[in-house]
Amino acid sequence: MSTILTFLTRRRGHGGRWHWTDVASWVWLIGGTVLMFGPALWLISSSLKDPAQLAEFPPTLLPYVQQTAAVEGHDTPLPLFTVTMEDGSTRDLAQVRRIGANAQMVDPGDPDAQISVRIADRTPVRDVGIAHGNYTDPFLHFDFFVYLRNSVFVTFFATILTLFTNSMAAFALSKYRFRGRDAVLLVIVGTLMVPLSVILVPLYSVVSRVGLLDSLWGVILPTIATPTGVFLLRQYMLTIPDDLLEAARMDHASEWQIYWRIILPLTAPALAVLAIFSVVWRWNDFLWPLVVLSRRELYTLQIGLNTYAGELNVQWHYILSMTVVTMIPVVLVFVFLQRFITTGIAGAGVK
Amino acid sequence: MGSITLKDIRKSFGGVHVIHGVDLTIEKGELVVFVGPSGCGKSTLLRLIAGLDKPSSGAIEIDGRDVTRAGAADRGLAMVFQSYALYPHMTVRQNLSFGLENTRMPRSEIAARVADAARMLEIEELLERRPTQLSGGQRQRVAIGRAIVRDPTAFLLDEPLSNLDAELRGTMRAELSALHDRLATTMIYVTHDQVEAMTLADRIVVLRKGRVEQVDTPLNLYNRPANRFVAGFIGAPNMNFFPAVAEGGQAALPGGVQVAVAASGPVSFGIRPQHLRLAAPGEAGIPARVTLVEALGAETVLHARSDGDTDVLVVLEGQPELQRGQELALAFDVEHLHAFDAQGQRID
Secondary structure, eight states: OHHHHHHHHOOSSGGGOOOHHHHHHHHHHHHHHHHHHHHHHHHHHHHTSOHHHHTOSSOOSSOEEEOEEOOTTOSSOEEEEEEEOTTSOEEEEEEEEEETTEEEEEETTEEEEEEEEEGGGEEEOEEEOOOTHHHHHHHHHSOHHHHHHHHHHHHHHHHHHHHHHHHHHHHHHHHOOOTTHHHHHHHHHHGGGSOHHHHHHHHHHHHHHHTOTTSHHHHHGGGSOOHHHHHHHHHHHHTSOHHHHHHHHHTTOOHHHIIIIIIHHHTHHHHHHHHHHHHHHHHHOOHHHHHHOOSGGGOOHHHHHHTTBOSSOBOHHHHHHHHHHHHHHHHHHHHHHHHHHHHHHTTTTOO | OOOEEEEEEEEEETTEEEEEEEEEEEOTTOEEEEEOSTTSSHHHHHHHHHTSSOOSEEEEEETTEEOTTSOGGGGTEEEEOTTOOOOTTSOHHHHHHHHHHHTTOOHHHHHHHHHHHHHHHTOGGGTTSOGGGSOHHHHHHHHHHHHHTTOOSEEEEESTTTTSOHHHHHHHHHHHHHHHHHHOOEEEEEESOHHHHHHHOSEEEEEETTEEEEEEOHHHHHHSOSBHHHHHHSSSSOOEEEEEEEETTEEEOTTSOEEEOSOOEEEEEEEOGGGOEEOOTTOOOEEEEEEEEEEOSSEEEEEEEETTSOEEEEEEESOOOOOTTOEEEEEOOGGGOEEEOTTSBEEO
16 A cells, blocks of 8 residues: 555655656546546446436436335326425425426325426436446347347357468468468558458448348358458467477478467467457447348347437437447456457567 | 488579588488588588478488488488477477377377386476476477487487587587487487587588588598598697698698698698697797697697798697797697698698
8 A cells, every 4th residue: 555655656856846747647647547438437427327317418427316206196106306485495396297397296295285386496306326227128128138149159250260260371471481472461461451341332242142141140251351360460470480380390290280289379379369359349340240230130239239229219328328238348358368468469478 | 220311412592502412321320410610501401301391403312212202201200409399388298299199199109108208318207397497408308309209210400409508518418429329220410519520420421511521430530631621620629721832742831841742732731739749959840939828727728820920729738838929849740740732632
C-alpha cells in the first residue's frame, strides 16, 4: 500500500515539488483513461437504464429506477411522484394516468380521492437501481441463445481453420525456397489494402454460386485466409532455426511431421496472438454475416442485436444491454491472454 | 558397413562455385576430419554427404550404393549440428526417440535404445528435462545421443565442440574419441580447429577454397605436408617460411646457410618453430633480432625478425634468458627443412 502511495506521489521536481512534466503526464494519463474507458463505462451505465430514462435530457450518470406503489383498485403498481401542492407543501402521490399537461394522481393511502396535478409540479421519486429487465428479457423472450450459439460456432471454427491454413501458408513462405515466393508473399500482404466493401459484391456472388448463402459456413469460409495472420506467423517462423528442420529431416520426419511436430509447437506464442485476433474479428463481424445470413435462426449475435433496431422503433435498452453481453468474451480474451499478445508481437521466445 | 565414396563432387550456389571436384574415399569405421579455414567448403561438403543439399554434379556412394539423389532420411546417416538443433519443446527423451518414432519402431525397442544411449552418455537423469534446462556440455551429449540411438551407417559431426568452453572441449574431445573406439562406426568430423583434427582423426582432409589440398594421417600431414598451404595450416604456431633462389641444386637461406634442393628458380623453405634452436658458438645459423619474448614456463615463444625482414617464430624449451632487441643466430637440422617450389608444391 505504501509503495503504491510512494509511486503515486513521486515527482520529477526536486523535494516533491511539481515539475511541468508531472502535470503533463497526469493530464495525459487521466485524459487517456477517460477517453478509453469513458465510452465503455457510459455504455454499461446506460444499459442499466429503462427506456424512459434513456430518452431523458439531461442524461444522468447513474441508472435510476422510479419508485412504485401498489394502490387498491389498480392491477399494476403505479409510479410515485413528489408533488408540490398549490399551498407549497409536498406530498408523495401515485400517478394513475397522464392527460395532456395534467396528471391524474392518487394518494396511495387514500385511493378513492383523485387529484389533478400539472406535470410541471411533480418530480419522480426514484432511487439508484438497475433495470434488470434489459438483461433478462432478451434471454427469456428473444432468441438470444440461438444467436449466441451461432456466434460461438462461427468464431470457433473460423479461428481453428484460420490458424490451420495460415500457419501452413506461413510455413511454406518462411521455410521453403521456391520461385516466386516473395511475389506470393507480396500479393498476400497486398490484399491487406483491399477492404471488404470493395470485394463484397464479387464475394457474394461466389458464395451464392457455391451454395453457401444463408449458411454459417458461408460466413466462416471466406474469412479464414487472413493476410495479417500469414504475415504474423511467417515473421515468427523465420526466427525458428533451419537447423531444427534439417535435424528433423535427418530424423526421418516427413514434411508434414516437421510442420505438425516441430513448427507448430514452436510457433505457439504467435498462434496464440492470431487466435486472439481471430476470435475478436469473427465475434465482432457484422457486415459479412449480415450479407450472407437471412434466416433469423442463423443470425449471429451482432446481426441479432440489429433486430432490436426496427424501422419505426429502436429498442435502445435491449441494444445497449446485449452489446455489453457480447463484449464480455472479447474483454475476457484480452484480460487473460494479453501477455501472449505483447510477448507474441514482440517476438519473445526467440533466444 | 559405412564406407563413403565421393566422385568428382561439385557444388555451386547461383553462379558461385563452392566445391570444385572433390574425390574422396572414406573407409568403414574410419574417423575422418575435414579441416580448413572458414569458407573452405567443409561444412558444405558435409551437408552434401548428409543429403541436406544436392551436389551440382558428381556422385556419392554409401556402401557402394549410389545415394546422390536420395533424401537425407534415406541415407542411414545421423548428424550432430553445430547448434545441436535439439527440439526445444521436447524433453530429452522425446528428442532422442523422435527419429525412431518416425521409422515406426516398436515402443519397447525405442525405450531400450534410448536407455542404452542415455547410459552410454551418462544423461540418464536428464531424460525428463528440456534442452533449455541443460548446460552446453549436456546439450552436446544429448545431440550425440540423438545420433547414436539411430544406429546410423555413419556419423556426421559439424563443428560439434565449437560452442563449448576450452576445458569442456578437451573432455568432450576425449569422450568422442572413446565413443568412436567403442562404436567403431564411420565418422566424418568437420572442424576449423587443428588440435581437434590432429587428436581425433584417423585421416585428415585439408580443404581450401573448395578443393582438397591433402588427405593423410595427422602425423604424415605434419611431417610431410604436400604443399605450402598444408604446411602453414597444420601445426601451431605456424611454420616459418624463407624465400630463396635455387641455382645448380643449391639455395641459400638468410645468413648464407647453403641447402641442397632438387629445383631451380624461386623456392621457399619452411621450418617449424619447434625445430629452430639457438645456434651453438661457431655454428652456422639464420641471424635474427628478437622482437618479443613470450615466456610460458615450460616453453618460450620467441618472435624475431631475420635478415630480409622475414618474421620468425621460435619455440624454445625451458626458460632461456633473452631480451628484446638481442641479436642471435637460429640453427636447425636439415632433415626438418621443408622445401616448396614456386607453385607451393613440396620438393623432396
